[in-house]
Amino acid sequence: MDSNKKYWKGLEELQQTPAFVESSKGEFAEPIPVEDVLNEAGLSTKTPRRDFLKALGFGLGAVTLAACNRTPVHKAVPYVIKPEEVTPGIPNFYASSFNGQSVLVRTREGRPISIAANPNSIGLNQGTDATAAASVLDLYDMSKLQNPQVGGKDVDWTKLDATVIAALDKAASAGKQITIVSNSVNSPSTLAAIAKLAEKYPTTTHVQVDAVSYSGIIEANRASFGKAVVPSYHFQNANVVVSVAADFLGSWLAGEEHTQDYIKNRDYKSLKNGKMSRHIQFESGLSMTGTNADVRIAIKPSEEGAALISLYNAITGQSLAGGITNKKAQTAITLAAKELTNARGAAVVVAGSNDVNVQSLVNAVNSALGAYGSIIDLDNYSKQYQGSDAAFQQFLANATAGQVGVAFFLNSNPVYDYFKPADVQNALAKVDFTLSFADRADETASELNAIAPNCTFLEAWGDSSSKEGYYTVVQPTINPVFNTRQAEQSLLVWAGDNTNIYEFVRQNWENNILAGTGKAWKDVLQTGFIYKGSETGSSYTANVDVNAVTTAINTAAKAIAGDFELKLYESTSIRDGRYANNAYLQELPDPVSKVTWDNYAALNPRDAEKLGLGENGKVTVEANGYSVELPVVLQPGQALGTVSVAVGYGRTKVGKAGNNVGKNAYPFAQVVNGTVQFAAKASVTKAGGTYELAQTQTHHTIEGRNIIRETTFAKYLKDPNSESGRFADSHKTYDLWNKFEAPGHKWVMAIDLNACTGCGSCIVACNVENNVPVVGRDEVRRRREMHWLRIDRYYTLETAEGKLTKEKEIAKATDYDYEDVTVVHQPMLCQHCDHAPCETVCPVLATVHSSEGLNHMAYNRCFGTRYCANNCPYKVRRFNWFNYWNDSRFDNYLNNEFTQLVLNPDVTTRSRGVMEKCSMCIQRIQAGKLEAKIEKRKLRDGDVKMACQEACSANAIIFGDINDPESEVSKALRNERVYYVLEEINVQPNIGYMTKVRNTFEA
């Protein structure tokens, strides 16, 4: 059964623009000049005989000379004294933590090479986000400082310490303030170290401020419950989720943990039990969370408050003024309110706004829904964001008034990420001594008196507490590679305490955290975490003055309402900008727009049309007195009259990879009601010139073939096979080839389209595991990205009259406004076909099938005809146009011996001129098998995990041996929803996909 829906990756495909049709025909983005050579003139050109002989002779001579090279002498240098726990060739795993998540760091011969979630931890214990997977690269970043600096010159630590202590003493004797400005600090030892400094210098204050602020939630909770905290959310307990502009699966609070919880109500196991949550999203720009919603309504930023007012009215039966006027939204809110009320106790509303009033109203709604306790937990609250915008503004005022003697900046870069950098610069000029702990001379640090470079988390002792009662350790996996010292140690030294940081952290744990738990420090080093909190939170009732709040919301909404409204957002990879120099993250396509290496202005295609913009157009966006030229992305799903821009880009002093990538959008922000807010009234005008974004959305197109299966939850309940459209169910197939026998293992994969949120952390994990090179913006434009695994994002259109599905209908229809689109994310990687088309066309047998069902790729055999890529129906093969990891023209990050230490020693780096593709992490399969063989036992299910699988918090990727009927993947593939992509061409892929199920209203 064929689906009659039309899926498209980009507007080019939907409208079948001539350029798209042209480029989808060719194998390469740029035409290869075959015609020029093989035409009549080219062929009849007489190469002078003498020239030919000269070239021949020279070539022969050169090759002979080159071949006369002596065999290079390889040195083998063993340890002088081998550490007991290190065996060369065998990885060691250390429990540590990144951004509060308990992780396992894999090291080889003493160097960290990858990071995975700690499976035994609580909370987020499966999968990491893209930044965690990529963070290992930051250790090997050459843009970091190699020595402490005073006045921009390298000094040694003694000199720096003397300078700092003199400054501190001076400030103390003058009675001036000593301020430590940091992002949210939840590490008990860091706080203890700061307390030590405060002990010696009593004028010390600690100001926490986050570039992307959650002050609004904190202040709202202070007002509503008397608890100034950001709660933690348990989406697994929510049957109905309504989000108003909160990208809660992506960058909002703990996106990855939310994903893990949220998917538990939506994945194949939940569906098997006949259960699926409903998710309704109201937002202006199409966020990753919005793409996963069952119902998504496009609203303007100024309508966010109004939507919540309407929702509150519908739920509580009150009639507050200022409800939403948008027709579509009104209908949706009525339905959503009904759903929410019916699911009372298992329903939650979240909002992305940083406005205290909006968040107070959300508290009132959630209180009415009984969400506090099981879903919203105020007891085991989150400690990831504690920043206070007001405190930072106070600091700026104090500094400008000359009351601050010393200012330290820890993980804080306000010159870049504060919306008024000039205010920060003016304030800093009035401070006697300023210092940053930044690991590089970033925008703020380079303007300060001194830099005391901090270690990365892979080099340092420490801890974190991302949630009340939950503590994780950070333990070093390598000695500091540069002459850096961790900030806590520096603070201790300046406080006159000479305790070694290891001792300090251990003592702090033993005295404060482990006391009474019966656990020892060494146990924690092994397990990585300890949890002392309660199982669930207790119930709370919000105390909100709804009338006052509503009035304030309406006033604020009026201030930003206009022809164009600007919405700033945090991208899922670069986040607030601190990962800007991580090349893996820069090249990770945005989950929605598929743009790499840039930020952009996302506009609804209809708006763009009105402005006279086409592809590669540019606009000038102006708001709050700041204006910037940005390339345009015609974004289906974007609310009309809105423009979205990502923050975190446009850094100027972050390093080689990240400098001047995109434009800084922070100055667009403004302070409303005491908090920094990311929405503003804007003007958008067409700018001259064009700019081609490196966008992967139409690369590797599958030419409109029917590869997505989608159904609704209601249909699924009636018939689990619904819309799975399996070809084999209705056709008899004939094979040209013999059946492949897999007598031992047969490795297969199941991908749950309902679980995949499209976040892309699997892509980064794959890059790190398999030494997949970053190619850079220009090469991505030429469709040369090397990712073995990509996530194809398909849109379908919906209009007011109903779904526009069939191709012909779309061609006829003209009245759709592109606001209503639904999205399916499909991870696409080598399908390891049993009857692989690539294998039959390889002239040198470089790609062949194995007895374990894998499609092997022997790089040393490949000589680059690229026939295989041309013949692959899934377009998953990648060609190495250059030696990306060792070619100065592509020096994004890897062209030095130091950064090359990040490479996985078990995987070859491919050289120019060979094909590569997903190997199904064969190095992991082989290692898993070997371990079983050495232990003389059977291979157990779960012994071998793919890098992508390990990184997936949604458990969307399941891998295993189908010859083992009890394996998880066997069970998953017996699911009724399973179908195989392009099954009809009978290449017999080994990766099964499960239909996308949408829990829509009309069902």
Place this chain on the structure above:
Amino acid sequence: MRNISSVLGKLAKTMSVGLMLLFAVTMSRAQDAANGAALFKANACQSCHAIGKKLTGPDLAGLAERREEAWIIKWIHNPQGMVDSGDPIAVELKGQYPTMMASYANLSEDDIRDIIAYVGAEEVKLAEKAVTGDAGAAGGGASNDANTLMIVGLIAIVVLAVVVIVVLNRVIRSLEKVIAANQAAIEAAQAKNEVYQESSVAKFAKAFVQNKKLVGFAVLGLVAFLGVLGWNTMWNVGVHTGYQPVQPIKFSHQIHAGVNQIECQYCHGGAYKSKNASIPSANVCMNCHNTVTASDHYDGAVSPEIAKIYKAVDFNPETKEYGNNPKPIQWVRIHNLPDFAYFNHSQHVTVAGVECQTCHGPIENMEEVYQYSPLTMKWCVDCHRETEVDVNNAYYDQLIEAHEKLKKGEKMTAAMIGGLECGKCHY
């Protein structure tokens, strides 16, 4: 011309006779020497004696010249008795070597003669090695195969030069002959009755050159010969069998693994559990060499090779204390696999139970390690085709079909369970 050839002929005769004689001598000795070698090992003579080197006992090189056979037999049968009886040589030896040799009365006189023959044979080998060794040393330790290539090349050039000289000589001679013939024709005209006699060689050459078919065949033959030579050379590019670089420490596997029977695993533990066999770190050496200094061979001083370990770990043998300035030992890697080939020791050693010697050769007899196996893919594949899988390993129970076959009593080789597939080694 004839003179030269006759001289050469004589020389060749003498040489071949000499060679035959030498061969006969070696052959007659070899039988004894083989038995002698076995006896030498069986009685653990090598634990105190070496040929060409002083160990606990004296260097055996030059034994036959130094001592009479009867004296040696007597000494081996009862050394202490000879010292007691006041034999001057015995007493002198006693003074030089404090450790008294045990008596080997079990050895027959013939046995002892065999051992002497073995010692003699070893001496010859040593002398030969010294000659080739010098030539090799000149090229440096970096790359032996480059040297052989160079030598082969040099020989080829010399041969080519000789051929060129011969051909040129021929040309000159032919020209001379032409002149001579012309002269002869004039002379013949002058003296018609005189008979001209041409030499047989020239006749042959003339016939050869005139016979175009023959020339064609000769050229063809030459091309074929060069082709085969080139083909073989090409096949062996990058194959470094016999590669024996000079190492920073003259470490002898023969002494450690052979004489002292130290388990391979003691130093190369990685081979049993990891991809890398791993070269032992210097602290492993120190487990023994803390006390073993071989100073008895160096007049009480620490062996210079062992001193290199002390330097690496910054150890003072006098005070037995470690300093703070260790420097790693930079060994030269002998077995080099290309980057694209993945090899895991533990798979072969622990899982398959392959002996170290299968790939590394008689390592326990190697004074200095050289590459024994070619390490080519053909060599890997050949072994995978033949090696049977260990049926008792429970892991293989999973391989359903393999299991079926085993039940039928059929052989199951590594190749049959995917041991030849690209992705098993290349990823």
